[in-house]
Amino acid sequence: MTTLEIEQLESQSLGARIISFIGRVIVATGIPMIAFFVLYQGFLFLRDSHAPRGVITLVAIVWGVGGVAILYWVFNNIVEKLHGLWRARILPFVFVGPAIAILSWYLAIPTLRTFWISLFDRDGPPHGLNILQQLASDAFVGLDNYRAVFTQDLMLQAFRNNLMWIVIGSTASVIFGLLIAALADRSRFENTAKSLIFLPMAISFVGASIIWNFIYEYRPEGQPQIGLLNSIVVSLGGIPQTWPQWVAISPWNNLFLIVIVVWLQAGFSMVLFSGALKGIPEELLEASRIDGATEIQTFFLIMIPYIRGTIISVWTTIVIFTLKIFDVVWVMTGGQFGTHVIATQFYRQSFTNLNSGFGSAIAIVLLLAVFPVMIYNLRQFREQEAF
Amino acid sequence: MKSGKRQKQVASLVVNGTLLLLVLIWTVPTLGIFVSSFRNRNDISSSGWWKIFPYRDWLPVREIDTKAAGLDPNGVMEVEGTSGTFEEFRAGIETPDGKRLTWIGNKRLGKIEVQELVWTATWNFTMDNYEQVLGGQDFTFTKPDGSEYIVPGDNMTGAFLNSLSVAVPSTVIPILIAAFAAYAFAWMKFPGRREMFILIVALLVVPLQIALVPILRDYKALNLNGTFLAIWLAHTGFGLALATYLLYNYISSLPRDILESAFIDGASHFTVFTRLILPLSVPALASFAIFQFLWVWNDYLVALIFLGGNPEFELVTQRMAAIAGARGQDWHLLTAGAFVSMILPLLVFFSLQRYFVRGLLAGSVKG
Numbered sequence: 001m002t003t004l005e006i007e008q009l010e011s012q013s014l015g016a017r018i019i020s021f022i023g024r025v026i027v028a029t030g031i032p033m034i035a036f037f038v039l040y041q042g043f044l045f046l047r048d049s050h051a052p053r054g055v056i057t058l059v060a061i062v063w064g065v066g067g068v069a070i071l072y073w074v075f076n077n078i079v080e081k082l083h084g085l086w087r088a089r090i091l092p093f094v095f096v097g098p099a100i101a102i103l104s105w106y107l108a109i110p111t112l113r114t115f116w117i118s119l120f121d122r123d124g125p126p127h128g129l130n131i132l133q134q135l136a137s138d139a140f141v142g143l144d145n146y147r148a149v150f151t152q153d154l155m156l157q158a159f160r161n162n163l164m165w166i167v168i169g170s171t172a173s174v175i176f177g178l179l180i181a182a183l184a185d186r187s188r189f190e191n192t193a194k195s196l197i198f199l200p201m202a203i204s205f206v207g208a209s210i211i212w213n214f215i216y217e218y219r220p221e222g223q224p225q226i227g228l229l230n231s232i233v234v235s236l237g238g239i240p241q242t243w244p245q246w247v248a249i250s251p252w253n254n255l256f257l258i259v260i261v262v263w264l265q266a267g268f269s270m271v272l273f274s275g276a277l278k279g280i281p282e283e284l285l286e287a288s289r290i291d292g293a294t295e296i297q298t299f300f301l302i303m304i305p306y307i308r309g310t311i312i313s314v315w316t317t318i319v320i321f322t323l324k325i326f327d328v329v330w331v332m333t334g335g336q337f338g339t340h341v342i343a344t345q346f347y348r349q350s351f352t353n354l355n356s357g358f359g360s361a362i363a364i365v366l367l368l369a370v371f372p373v374m375i376y377n378l379r380q381f382r383e384q385e386a387f
Numbered sequence: 388m389k390s391g392k393r394q395k396q397v398a399s400l401v402v403n404g405t406l407l408l409l410v411l412i413w414t415v416p417t418l419g420i421f422v423s424s425f426r427n428r429n430d431i432s433s434s435g436w437w438k439i440f441p442y443r444d445w446l447p448v449r450e451i452d453t454k455a456a457g458l459d460p461n462g463v464m465e466v467e468g469t470s471g472t473f474e475e476f477r478a479g480i481e482t483p484d485g486k487r488l489t490w491i492g493n494k495r496l497g498k499i500e501v502q503e504l505v506w507t508a509t510w511n512f513t514m515d516n517y518e519q520v521l522g523g524q525d526f527t528f529t530k531p532d533g534s535e536y537i538v539p540g541d542n543m544t545g546a547f548l549n550s551l552s553v554a555v556p557s558t559v560i561p562i563l564i565a566a567f568a569a570y571a572f573a574w575m576k577f578p579g580r581r582e583m584f585i586l587i588v589a590l591l592v593v594p595l596q597i598a599l600v601p602i603l604r605d606y607k608a609l610n611l612n613g614t615f616l617a618i619w620l621a622h623t624g625f626g627l628a629l630a631t632y633l634l635y636n637y638i639s640s641l642p643r644d645i646l647e648s649a650f651i652d653g654a655s656h657f658t659v660f661t662r663l664i665l666p667l668s669v670p671a672l673a674s675f676a677i678f679q680f681l682w683v684w685n686d687y688l689v690a691l692i693f694l695g696g697n698p699e700f701e702l703v704t705q706r707m708a709a710i711a712g713a714r715g716q717d718w719h720l721l722t723a724g725a726f727v728s729m730i731l732p733l734l735v736f737f738s739l740q741r742y743f744v745r746g747l748l749a750g751s752v753k754g
Contacts, residue, residue, distance in 0.1 A: 043616060054548060056548075056552065057548045057549075057551055057552040060552035060556065060615050061551070061552060061555045061556060064555075064556030064559070064560060064615070064616075064619055065555070065556050065559045065560065065563075068559075068560050068563050068564065069563060072563070072567060073657075076657045080655065080657070089577075091575070091656055092571045092575040092576075092577035092580075093577065095567045095568060095570060095571035095575065095656070095660075096567070096568045096571040096572065096577075096583060098564050098567070098568075099564050099565060099567070099568035099587075099627055099631055100568070100583055100586070102564065102620070102623055102624050102627055103586065103587065103590055103624065103627055103628060104586075105602075105605075105624065106598055106602060106620070106621065106623075106624025106625065106627075107590045107593050107595075107597070107598055107624060107625070107628065108586060108590060109601075110597055110598035110600075110601040110602060111593065111597050111598075113601040114597050114598070114600060114601055117600060117601070124600075176409070179405075179409070180406070180409055183402050183405055183406040183409070184406060186399075186402045187402055187403050187406050188403075189403065189406065193406050193409075193410050195737075195740065196410050196413060196414050197409070197410060197413045198740070199413075199414075199417065199733070199736070200413065200417070201681070201736070202681055202685075202729070202732040202733050202735070202736035203417070203685070203729055203732070203733075204684070204685030204686075204687065204703075204704050204707075204728065204729070204732070205685065205687060206685075206687050206704040206707045206708050206711075206728070207685075207704075207707065207725045207728050207729050209708075209711065210420065210707060210711055210721050210722075210724075210725045211416045211417060211419070211420050211725065212416065213711070213721075214416075214419060214420055214423070214718060214721070214722065215416055215419065217718070224433060224434050224435065225435065226431065226432065226433075226434065226435050226436070226718070227435075228415070228416075228419065228435070228437075231435055231437075263413065263416065266413070267413075271744050275744075295398065320592055323594075324594050324595075324596065326687075326688050327687045327688060327704075330687075330708075331687070331708050331711060331712075343596060343688075346596050347688070350599065350600055351692065356600050359600060360600055362596075363594070363596045363597045363599075363600070364597070366594045366596055366597070367593060367594060367597050370592045370593070370594060373592050374589055374591075374592050374593070377588055377589070377591055377592065378585065378588055378589055381584075381585065381588045
């Protein structure tokens, strides 16, 4: 409140003050109610309407984006009406509250709930019982789902494939990214080259699957090949292969899928390495050259050790990413031909077989796999004294 | 000194040559479907897309009427000084002067073409593929032999609009919520502040798979499944930890004196946030926005689960996966469709690449 407003208040009579108080209460309750009503109408429109697609799109965008902004504005207005001390106490929670609530609902609590579901058979914990009754029910299977996760053939295959993804996929992404970053750093065409290598980052996995399926496309022998790979094979005197034949050579068929992700991810590691390489002090490189080191020696003995931290963090990021790989495998093979990975098994068990106990156990295994990184992040955070 | 200069030239050649090779390997796959999406249906299925580049091929110069020349396809024929059987002519006989004689058609009604080896390129470009993929209506197609058949339309336009309805709010909502939270973490004091931020750091790498089964149950209970709100909230939930973390890093580094002078002037937190912090944070907001937009637009798994039951709300990724699954050989549709699904992310990417790179360098690690 500005001084002017306070002076005005003091000069008002009692009746005027009461009217202004009622007015405030109406405003404080009325505005939120109108806001909620408008938002609810929008929700109903979006859920039930059969208006033209373009209209729905427009309403969806305005309602979704505007709705959130209105909610903040309304809550802030309510709190601003409060007395000074309470305002200072409550306002921070208006600001952080929604974020914490959504994160709790969507990530933090589901971790516990998924763990709980993983202790039960395919339908999960029975409804309408309390925790103790649930534990006593027949549906409770203890760690049986986890035993199955680590013994079932398809799961073991998925673990093996995921290991290949992690070892080969992430390492290749790092090596190509580093190579391209180092080469581009010395080239006149740096920006163009980097943009073009980076471009696949904007392409979806589904799109990339189609792009690479086209490369692996097969036509019977004697006909002109329209897929690049078979065309090269034929021009070198080989016999064209169908996709299932390419992928029949399990477990190496996974390489045909891993290539796709290396193609998508190399741009990511390139950008980060490029930034790191530019951070190496020029004097250091100059000194090594004066000492007579070749370019290759400088690269391996000076540059790589200098950007080791970046290499480790990029590598970790891609490892976490490949651990959860799903779309490529699902669209390209659906997990057939021995290409299942953990995430496709998770999807198959949870949503195709509707075995939520087993699916949840797989999800918990995924979580355990990223646990070391989580611990590392938290430790890094604790070392930051600023907070 | 002279040898040093030469060495430098060689080094530059090696560097640029290797780089060119790598760039080619990275570009050719995309170029392939881009080119193919403009070729007509028959060209795609009968020749490789690289035939748009000049290549040498036998093309007819003139024809010889076999009846008029009195040729008998059942015996050895002599045509302009070259002799051979029907089978040999069918395969094509090369003459010493660099021409080729080829029997076209069947034995009874065939003709002989005199062909020459020339540079050529297949350049029959068309927009038909896009019309068919974008349009909702069926498409009648005439086969080379004159018969017609109908291919159902793919309505990528509808899927495109759906993706837009999902992607824009799913980008803006988490940014808005995260920015408010980041501001509070950076500039307000309140009990539980540290613990809440630790929660956010811990959730940075939690895989979203962990949440799918419980959230789907909640949605079913709330009757939210298959609605836009469901998927916006899901993307918000999965992107919020990273958004808050990145925005906090940025907002907490803004100079303190600007805010303090604003507070002295009597501005409320809300005013400072909307009038001062948001405009100052545009670079950070933009870089996360691009990141989130690409992620949501390209997402397949989350849409599959929370919108999967509602074919009316199918997104481009789902539409493409469906075409690939049902009609994996229809390359004229797949290539055009893939390009439609890529066009918006590519535009965003190229126009805002600077911000995107900055966002990556700030440490974007999505859980």
